[in-house]
Amino acid sequence: MPNAELVRKRREQILKGASKVIAEKGYQETNISDIAKELGIGHGTFYRYFDNKRHIAEQVLSYAVDQVTQLIVDVDPEAANTILDYENQLKEIGSRLFDFFNNNRELAQVFFFEAYGVDRDLTTKLQEVIELFGTYVERYLQNGCQKGYLLQDLDIEITARAINGMIFAGVLRTFQKNNGEVERDRWIKSISALMLSGMAA
Amino acid sequence: MPNAELVRKRREQILKGASKVIAEKGYQETNISDIAKELGIGHGTFYRYFDNKRHIAEQVLSYAVDQVTQLIVDVDPEAANTILDYENQLKEIGSRLFDFFNNNRELAQVFFFEAYGVDRDLTTKLQEVIELFGTYVERYLQNGCQKGYLLQDLDIEITARAINGMIFAGVLRTFQKNNGEVERDRWIKSISALMLSGMAA
Amino acid sequence: MPNAELVRKRREQILKGASKVIAEKGYQETNISDIAKELGIGHGTFYRYFDNKRHIAEQVLSYAVDQVTQLIVDVDPEAANTILDYENQLKEIGSRLFDFFNNNRELAQVFFFEAYGVDRDLTTKLQEVIELFGTYVERYLQNGCQKGYLLQDLDIEITARAINGMIFAGVLRTFQKNNGEVERDRWIKSISALMLSGMAA
Amino acid sequence: MPNAELVRKRREQILKGASKVIAEKGYQETNISDIAKELGIGHGTFYRYFDNKRHIAEQVLSYAVDQVTQLIVDVDPEAANTILDYENQLKEIGSRLFDFFNNNRELAQVFFFEAYGVDRDLTTKLQEVIELFGTYVERYLQNGCQKGYLLQDLDIEITARAINGMIFAGVLRTFQKNNGEVERDRWIKSISALMLSGMAA
DNA sequence: TATGAATGAGCTTTCATTCAT
DNA sequence: CATGAATGAAAGCTCATTCAT
Numbered sequence: 011m012p013n014a015e016l017v018r019k020r021r022e023q024i025l026k027g028a029s030k031v032i033a034e035k036g037y038q039e040t041n042i043s044d045i046a047k048e049l050g051i052g053h054g055t056f057y058r059y060f061d062n063k064r065h066i067a068e069q070v071l072s073y074a075v076d077q078v079t080q081l082i083v084d085v086d087p088e089a090a091n092t093i094l095d096y097e098n099q100l101k102e103i104g105s106r107l108f109d110f111f112n113n114n115r116e117l118a119q120v121f122f123f124e125a126y127g128v129d130r131d132l133t134t135k136l137q138e139v140i141e142l143f144g145t146y147v148e149r150y151l152q153n154g155c156q157k158g159y160l161l162q163d164l165d166i167e168i169t170a171r172a173i174n175g176m177i178f179a180g181v182l183r184t185f186q187k188n189n190g191e192v193e194r195d196r197w198i199k200s201i202s203a204l205m206l207s208g209m210a211a
Numbered sequence: 212m213p214n215a216e217l218v219r220k221r222r223e224q225i226l227k228g229a230s231k232v233i234a235e236k237g238y239q240e241t242n243i244s245d246i247a248k249e250l251g252i253g254h255g256t257f258y259r260y261f262d263n264k265r266h267i268a269e270q271v272l273s274y275a276v277d278q279v280t281q282l283i284v285d286v287d288p289e290a291a292n293t294i295l296d297y298e299n300q301l302k303e304i305g306s307r308l309f310d311f312f313n314n315n316r317e318l319a320q321v322f323f324f325e326a327y328g329v330d331r332d333l334t335t336k337l338q339e340v341i342e343l344f345g346t347y348v349e350r351y352l353q354n355g356c357q358k359g360y361l362l363q364d365l366d367i368e369i370t371a372r373a374i375n376g377m378i379f380a381g382v383l384r385t386f387q388k389n390n391g392e393v394e395r396d397r398w399i400k401s402i403s404a405l406m407l408s409g410m411a412a
Numbered sequence: 413m414p415n416a417e418l419v420r421k422r423r424e425q426i427l428k429g430a431s432k433v434i435a436e437k438g439y440q441e442t443n444i445s446d447i448a449k450e451l452g453i454g455h456g457t458f459y460r461y462f463d464n465k466r467h468i469a470e471q472v473l474s475y476a477v478d479q480v481t482q483l484i485v486d487v488d489p490e491a492a493n494t495i496l497d498y499e500n501q502l503k504e505i506g507s508r509l510f511d512f513f514n515n516n517r518e519l520a521q522v523f524f525f526e527a528y529g530v531d532r533d534l535t536t537k538l539q540e541v542i543e544l545f546g547t548y549v550e551r552y553l554q555n556g557c558q559k560g561y562l563l564q565d566l567d568i569e570i571t572a573r574a575i576n577g578m579i580f581a582g583v584l585r586t587f588q589k590n591n592g593e594v595e596r597d598r599w600i601k602s603i604s605a606l607m608l609s610g611m612a613a
Numbered sequence: 614m615p616n617a618e619l620v621r622k623r624r625e626q627i628l629k630g631a632s633k634v635i636a637e638k639g640y641q642e643t644n645i646s647d648i649a650k651e652l653g654i655g656h657g658t659f660y661r662y663f664d665n666k667r668h669i670a671e672q673v674l675s676y677a678v679d680q681v682t683q684l685i686v687d688v689d690p691e692a693a694n695t696i697l698d699y700e701n702q703l704k705e706i707g708s709r710l711f712d713f714f715n716n717n718r719e720l721a722q723v724f725f726f727e728a729y730g731v732d733r734d735l736t737t738k739l740q741e742v743i744e745l746f747g748t749y750v751e752r753y754l755q756n757g758c759q760k761g762y763l764l765q766d767l768d769i770e771i772t773a774r775a776i777n778g779m780i781f782a783g784v785l786r787t788f789q790k791n792n793g794e795v796e797r798d799r800w801i802k803s804i805s806a807l808m809l810s811g812m813a814a
Numbered sequence: 815t816a817t818g819a820a821t822g823a824g825c826t827t828t829c830a831t832t833c834a835t
Numbered sequence: 836c837a838t839g840a841a842t843g844a845a846a847g848c849t850c851a852t853t854c855a856t
Binding site for chain 6: 828
């Protein structure tokens, strides 16, 4: 096995182990030796692959963010031509997000909670990612307004972030209740309904 | 002044100073002596009013939560009889929340970020508060359904949390952008619009 | 006791204890906890008075250098008018140096050996002190040439350092052999003889 | 090439590399991997030729000491019959020493500084070498007294070490100022002058 | 009641050394 | 014979907490 490949593999192993321990104990309560113990390696080995404790937290978050980002990039914000198209897109992305965080509970824990306990920089980084999601949703709304199936006077900037707020609230709640399928569809349905027609009788 | 009153006052002073320092430096980066220095007291004095570092964090969060809770308790979830009443209630509560977090930036910082950096227990506590807000919003929706101005088949439990997600997203974003008034009204308007009629053309 | 006075006293106590331990075990082999143990204090206390391990080494050396410098500053390089005056000055300073290092063996150990084991900076600092001694001896020679009792064509710069070399060699050797009085006078006599008339028959 | 020869050669290569790195960074600051990197070998290889870090320091010093010793062993302390002979011997040995340390700066650095940073044992070893030089100079003086060209009542033991002190002071200073030729001759001349006739007018 | 000097548990990190490949 | 991945002893340092004054 070429050396670079081994390094990549080891790094990933440690990343996995660290995610698990951090998700379980919390970042501050996690010692490097906890991670080492989890992996059955000497704690000195950890430092061969990561600079320091901060570094692993950053990498775990980066990994989570990358994975989440992968979930949405292949859906084209300009693809929908009717409100029905859009609703389907919504349901598709929603399903992916809900499923991802429910199937990757450790990453979810880090994404939603632990990152804030590391330091200001990482908190900021996470906020930037959420903001990125905001701009992404903006593009969907933009498209809807242009195509005419969304209200012309929509406050796109704000509405995009509001929608994001609902989605993250839902993802977080199903993650916490750990009742996967059960609530997932109710959330997707409720969010879609609110977005498309509101709740007035 | 009775002794107990003096103690209460001192406790509050320390709470204020601690809020400020924690909001500025972050919980983990805050030393007890930083708080003492901020207040011009000996750091031993701190321990006469709070058990330990954890305790002050808990108190700061409790204080923030109490304040926020005060903002909504005097609005009666059963008061609205028409969708217009409800819209006005919504706008009232929204305004209060936006204003509160913008005018109490230190508490906002603790509420939105620092609490997660303390430990699992406090994170859980914060989640419970948010859940409480969820049940509160449920009552508004319940009332709307009963009175007939909201959709009969509304998924109340989920929708309530979705609305909360929007509100907190908005409050957090205006707090972070620190542009108070400017975006506040756009958020309230956008959220109300989504809730009541959605965004379909 | 005023606070500043207490701090000064404590610092001095620690300095003494550190000198002892460093002289006994060597700088590298000395742990902060060794110093603390020697003094019967907690090792955290050490850090209330000194920034870090490096700091104490620097202070110990500084202290030694100050003490040694005190030994020579009150002898006026311009005071001697005859070669006999000069010889007496020589014997006076020599006696002081020999006695000092024999009576302050811990400082001697640090001065002659340990300082080099700390780092480049401290080594340089020590070299600068020795150079300072060189310039000081130069002034004696300068005076002797001007007054006419020393050779007119003396290479003052070099000769001054050569004399220093003899003195330090002697001080170091009597320190190491720890035979104080016994060799001291032989050294002073031999160095004086060499300086004044050489050893040719 | 016989195996033993290969080993000898490798050992010497590593010794050279180690000397360089130790002289550059200082013994304590030098890692085994620094030495390996310098030589372009794996750091495990180092341990095939030297027992441990301490061992290489010892060997580097031994090597330096051997080289220096080589410089003086071929001059016969009993060869000089007149004070002029002796003066020439002096100048010969002086020149060699000055040149050696100026042309082997890495060894000089180790000899004068780094050896003290290793441990007590090595420091002692170095002191023994210097003492050896002392006994060697003694033999020259002994010869001079016997032959009658040096003072009969010379304190040979002490004077020998005093002379050594001058020589090492000079060698060290020219090494540090790195001005080779320029000061070398002034030192040799000044030391000779002091030794033979002193500096009285 | 207020103080801050003293404390040491407990952490992160380094790096000489080993040994399987 | 050469390598470098793995290791863990060992050290410096921080800071929440205590308690004598």
